[in-house]
């Protein structure tokens with residue numbers, strides 16, 4: 160078992176407000192005072208009433224906290240057998256991912272793809288990588304990206320009735336798909 | 343390349359890696375070079391009146407190995423060995439120092455956290471965890487944190503682009519030596535799905551006293567969080583806001599490129615900084631006396647107080663800094679303010695004192711340290727005030 164998410168107290172999401180001891184605590188204030196970490200958990204009303212010292216930002220919770228919270232939301236939907244599904248590479252079960260908010264290895268992303276797609280949709284901008292690619296394994300990916308790019312330009316050219324450009328782009332795409340040098 | 347093992351060192355751990363004359367120096371304690379002011383803080387960057395620092399960090403993992411949390415001790419040592427070998431071959435890490443976290447006591451670990459060289463998570467871990475610190479502490483790498491590798495560049499002022507170029511260059515060098523865990527769909531694979539994709543975390547530390555004073559900060563911060571950014575306090579994740587210092591960083595790593603992420607964050611920081619400047623001017627017009635009083639009270643306390651706790655010191659340094667912004671106080675460079683923020687933190691005070699101190703002792707030493715510090719810069723200023 161990996162240790163639970165270091166930044167987040169997992170139980171934080173089912174806590175009861177420390178002031179009214181009635182409502183569910185939704186505002187979690189973590190302070191590092193001298194060397195001690197002090198956490199206070201308040202419901203919205205009480206937090207508002209107490210004016211939770213200073214700027215609104217004191218009510219932040221870490222991204223990791225947010226994550227384990229979001230994962231808990233999927234709990235009801237997940238079937239028992241899904242929870243027991245295991246990454247063949249590292250042995251992590253979906254259940255232990257849910258508890259720790261951490262994967263066991265890179266292969267987990269494949270194993271649990273179905274489960275993490277909706278999660279990624281919530282916590283990330285999109286669910287597909289944009290940006291740097293390792294040069295070593297990136298050539299094919301770069302080529303694919305180029306082709307996707309050219310297709311977009313081809314569509315634009317067709318839309319603008321720029322048929323000369325469209326023909327040129329079409330040939331280029333064909334060459335690239337055959338694996339020829341695009342230049 | 344040969345790997346030398348020092349006598350008495352744990353088998354399987356890399357002790358000192360030698361290659362073509364290049365060598366990483368392995369340390370079991372904080373070396374001399376880390377007891378000086380942070381080198382990267384010295385050159386003032388863009389907007390250095392309000393922007394303390396910029397940081398870009400990349401999360402990377404070695405393919406075919408379990409992530410550090412889930413790794414056995416032999417996996418951890420293989421990861422460390424592979425990583426340290428790769429790092430010492432990189433020209434960006436020339437002259438770097440390796441610190442093994444395991445033998446460090448809690449004070450030394452806190453000291454490194456205060457310098458932003460290791461995370462609190464790494465500080466709380468044990469075997470086969472390392473921090474590799476480059477010259478000036480500008481470039482550093484954490485080994486076996488949550489991810490196998492965390493490459494980091496720290497720069498002063500608003501300089502995310504420069505920081506990104508540097509960390510990207512190191513990353514390029516690393517990937518010639520290490521096969522990273524990478525998927526065409528999800529990008530660089532990380533232990534936590536909040537980092538997957540580019541694995542990039544860009545943070546900027548800004549000082550916003552006037553926005554806090556006028557409570558306009560609430561609006562600014564809620565706008566910032568709505569734009570997919572995260573705000574934290576001076577000591578990172580989970581820390582409270584103190585000294586009007588805010589660490590603003592990107593949240594998304596999947597679906598936005600590195601350049602896009604940096605540009606967006608820089609633009610927002612520029613707007614916030616403009617906002618702070620305008621607010622300072624407004625305050626100056628509306629309530630000049632109150633503002634002057636605040637600054638000079640801070641000056642007085644920093645010059646004369648005998649006991650100062652961490653929080654109060656940060657608040658006073660913040661007000662002093664605002665005095666510089668407003669031109670009320672002269673002769674203290676912003677870089678000195680940035681340095682004193684780090685130097686007056688608990689582990690730094692204790693490290694200089696050479697021993698562990700309880701909180702009340704620390705507060706007394708902090709006051710003395712700050713008195714000496716401010717006197718060094720303001721002797722002339724004090725004379726001028728006394729003469730007039």
Ligand SMILES: [Zn+2]
Pocket residue numbers: 176177178179180181182201202203204205206
């Ligand atoms: Zn309540």
Ligand SMILES: [Zn+2]
Pocket residue numbers: 246247248249250251262263264265266267268
């Ligand atoms: Zn796995």
